[in-house]
Amino acid sequence: MITNAYLLEVMENVKKRNQGEPEFHQAVAEVLESLEPVVAKYPEFIEKGVIDSIVEPERIIKFRVPWVDDSGKVQINRGFRVQFNSAIGPYKGGLRFHPSVNEGIIKFLGFEQTFKNSLTTLPIGGGKGGSDFDPKGKSDGEVMRFCQSFMTELQKYIGADTDVPAGDIGVGAREIGYLFGQYKRLRDEYTGVLTGKGLTYGGSLARKEATGYGLCYFTEELLKDNGTSFAGKTVVVSGSGNVAIYATEKATTLGGKVVAMSDSNGYIYDKNGIDLDTVKAIKEGRRGRIKEYLDVHPEAEYHEGCSGIWTVKCDIALPCATQNESNEASAKALVANGVLAVCEGANMPSTPEAIHTFQQAGVFFGPAKAANAGGVATSALEMSQNSMRLSWSFEEVDEKLHGIMINIYKSASAAAEEFGMKGNLVAGANIAGFMKVARSMLAYGVC
Ligand code: NDP
Numbered sequence: 119m120i121t122n123a124y125l126l127e128v129m130e131n132v133k134k135r136n137q138g139e140p141e142f143h144q145a146v147a148e149v150l151e152s153l154e155p156v157v158a159k160y161p162e163f164i165e166k167g168v169i170d171s172i173v174e175p176e177r178i179i180k181f182r183v184p185w186v187d188d189s190g191k192v193q194i195n196r197g198f199r200v201q202f203n204s205a206i207g208p209y210k211g212g213l214r215f216h217p218s219v220n221e222g223i224i225k226f227l228g229f230e231q232t233f234k235n236s237l238t239t240l241p242i243g244g245g246k247g248g249s250d251f252d253p254k255g256k257s258d259g260e261v262m263r264f265c266q267s268f269m270t271e272l273q274k275y276i277g278a279d280t281d282v283p284a285g286d287i288g289v290g291a292r293e294i295g296y297l298f299g300q301y302k303r304l305r306d307e308y309t310g311v312l313t314g315k316g317l318t319y320g321g322s323l324a325r326k327e328a329t330g331y332g333l334c335y336f337t338e339e340l341l342k343d344n345g346t347s348f349a350g351k352t353v354v355v356s357g358s359g360n361v362a363i364y365a366t367e368k369a370t371t372l373g374g375k376v377v378a379m380s381d382s383n384g385y386i387y388d389k390n391g392i393d394l395d396t397v398k399a400i401k402e403g404r405r406g407r408i409k410e411y412l413d414v415h416p417e418a419e420y421h422e423g424c425s426g427i428w429t430v431k432c433d434i435a436l437p438c439a440t441q442n443e444s445n446e447a448s449a450k451a452l453v454a455n456g457v458l459a460v461c462e463g464a465n466m467p468s469t470p471e472a473i474h475t476f477q478q479a480g481v482f483f484g485p486a487k488a489a490n491a492g493g494v495a496t497s498a499l500e501m502s503q504n505s506m507r508l509s510w511s512f513e514e515v516d517e518k519l520h521g522i523m524i525n526i527y528k529s530a531s532a533a534a535e536e537f538g539m540k541g542n543l544v545a546g547a548n549i550a551g552f553m554k555v556a557r558s559m560l561a562y563g564v565c
Contacts, residue, residue, distance in 0.1 A: 122157060124164050125150045132173050139222025141441060145229050145466060146173050152548035155537040167564065168556045175228060177201040180221065181271045183249055185264045188257055196220075197268050199247035201281055202228035205558040205565070208279055209245030210235055210494060212286030215293065219248045226441070227286075227465055231494070233551030234487040237526050240498040245281055247272070253288050254405075265296035273301050278309040278504070284497045285314040287440065290360060291326075295319075310504030313497035322500035324515040325493075329463065330364025331516065332492015333436060335523035337461040338372055340482050340543075341434075343531070346458070349373035354432040355392075356380045356424065357439030358401050358408050361463040361490065365436050366394055378430045380439065381408040385427040388418035431455040438463030446471035453479040462486035473544060488530045488547035495522045 120126050132146050150169075157164050183195040198221060201209045211231040214224070224246050232244025249268060253261050276283060285294055294314045301311050308320075315321035324331070334348070341347050353374040355362050358381050366376045375391045381401075386392070386408055396414045400406040409420045424439065428448035435457055437444050443464065444452075449472035452460065460476055461484030462468060468476070476483045496519055503509055510518075526547075533553075534546030559565055 120147065120151050120154070122154050125154065125157065125169070128169055128173060131170075136222065136225065139225060141226040141466070142222045142229065144470065145226040148470065148544065149229075149233065149548045149552070152545040153552060155539075156549055156552065159537075162560065163556055166560055168559050171559060171565065172203065172232075172552075172556065173229070175200050175202045175225060176204060178221065178225075179272075179275050183251065183264065183268050183271070185260070185267045187260055195249050195251040195264070197247070197249045197271060198224045199272060199275060199281070199283070200224045200228040200245060201275070202244040202246070203232040203555060204243035205555045205562070206236060207241035207243045209281035210242035210284070210497065211244060211246040212248075212284045213289045213293075213297075214246070214248035214286040215251045215253050215288035216248070217250050217252045219250045223441075224248055230465055230487055232555060233548060234491045235494055236551040236554045237488055237529065237547060238491050238495040238498065238522055239525065240495060242494065242498050245283070246286075247283055248286065248289075251288075253293065258292070261293065262296045265293055266300045269297045269300035270304065273304050276301075276311055278311050278501070282310065282497070282501060283312055284494070285360070287359065290314075291316055310501050313500040315500070320500075320504050322496060322503055322515055323510065323512040324519065325496045325500055326360065327364040327367070327516075328496035328519055329361045329490050329493030330366070330438070331368045332495065332519055332523045333361070333365050333438070333461060333463045333489050334368035334372060335492065335520050336484055336489045336527055337434065337436070337459060339524050339527040340461065340484055341459060343527070344482055347373065348434070351375070351433040351458070352377055352431065353434045353436065354378045354427060354430050355436045355438055355463075356385070356427050356443060356467070357437075357464065358397055359438070361493070362438035363394065363398060363401065365438050365463050366392060366397070369434070369436070370394065374434060377432065378427050379408060380424050380427045382424060382439075383407055384409060384420055384422040385424060385430075386411045386418050386420050387430055388415060390417070428452050429455070433458045435460045436463050437467035439467065440464055441466045442469050443467045444472050445469045446475055448472060449475035452476075453481060457481055459484070461489040463490050465490065477542070477544075483543060485544045485547050487551060488526050488543060491526055492519050492523055495519060
């Protein structure tokens with residue numbers, strides 16, 4: 119809970135100015151609460167207006183996206199790009215295509231992204247974008263026409279040194295290809311304006327794996343610091359998209375046994391350990407549903423509904439689907455089943471009540487800003503390779519990613535300890551991410 123009078127006033131203003139955007143309020147409240155000891159030690163962040171500025175996006179772009187479906191009918195979607203903070207580098211953050219997308223969701227994601235990007239120590243500011251377009255059930259031609267229309271407007275506002283979008287929910291290799299192709303055509307420029315590109319046109323090896331692998335590197339470091347590891351642990355991973363698949367792959371390599379995964383319809387439980395090749399064939403191959411896993415493994419179980427996955431007994435839980443997918447009841451179920459660690463692959467997947475439950479029960483908790491920063495860190499490595507016109511090997515990128523994740527853990531952990539909250543990585547990540555951005559903003563004067 120926020121108690122500082124000034125921070126309370128900032129929070130009230132955020133609510134007044136951004137009505138009907140509960141996810142944005144939730145994200146801001148969590149950061150402001152963590153900053154209480156910081157503003158007590160450094161009152162200049164209040165006096166010079168840094169706190170007021172940091173909760174206000176630098177720019178919000180909102181546009182109509184008209185496209186023609188396969189039956190010849192005109193469809194209209196909404197596009198967004200929130201350029202949240204460029205204090206430490208060009209705006210950087212993914213594009214999300216999902217029917218739930220609205221301005222508030224993109225604002226919460228852009229706000230979080232600012233601190234996450236800072237934690238990577240790389241020179242990238244915070245941004246996020248997307249559309250309420252749903253690629254699910256659309257033909258390749260429809261997705262292409264949508265992406266081309268989306269980029270026709272977005273290209274006015276982005277650039278390799280200005281704003282570099284990437285993928286997120288609903289935006290994978292196919293969508294990035296269509297978006298990059300249209301940018302190149304309209305601007306007549308071959309630059310690293312998007313990351314997550316295909317390997318034949320400027321993409322980085324290990325980018326696809328980076329968020330999931332990075333999550334496991336972070337989790338391994340947290341476990342190591344507490345005298346344990348993935349080896350022999352039972353793991354539950356929610357979702358079955360990009361982050362979930364590569365988290366499952368790395369958790370397994372590190373000696374864990376992943377027994378459950380999900381999609382937005384339901385979850386599978388395989389006591390023998392998830393056969394990831396089958397999941398990849400369903401999800402990456404034919405864009406199918408997770409319940410098709412039982413066609414290959416009839417001995418596994420399928421349950422309708424997503425939240426039931428948190429009742430599966432495990433030592434380590436990695437939520438990798440979407441925001442607020444784990445609430446207080448889910449957290450209580452995990453704790454009752456003896457969960458040791460929860461690390462977030464998705465953005466803000468745990469509600470504040472769920473986080474409180476984990477912290478009260480002494481569960482090791484790795485917040486998204488720190489734990490899932492491996493994706494954007496590797497996107498920044500893709501930007502470096504594009505600028506140098508060079509490509510690094512998989513091993514080189516993976517090694518850099520591993521080092522970055524260890525450093526993120528250490529700096530979040532050190533910041534928590536410095537401000538008297540040892541072990542509280544939520545506060546530690548917020549503080550460590552804030553300091554670099556805030557000091558840069560102070561240096562710029564009023565900005
Ligand atoms: P994908 O689109 O590849 O996968 C999303 C997965 O989550 C799918 O399995 C989807 O199921 C499932 N899902 C979506 N909504 C719900 C829901 N309401 N309940 C249960 N499951 C749901 O996205 P990503 O893997 O890229 O992203 C997942 C999360 O990770 C997001 O929060 C994203 O912001 C975050 N993230 C992603 C990064 C990246 O590099 N990709 C980087 C950092 C964070 P279905 O197929 O049924 O929709």
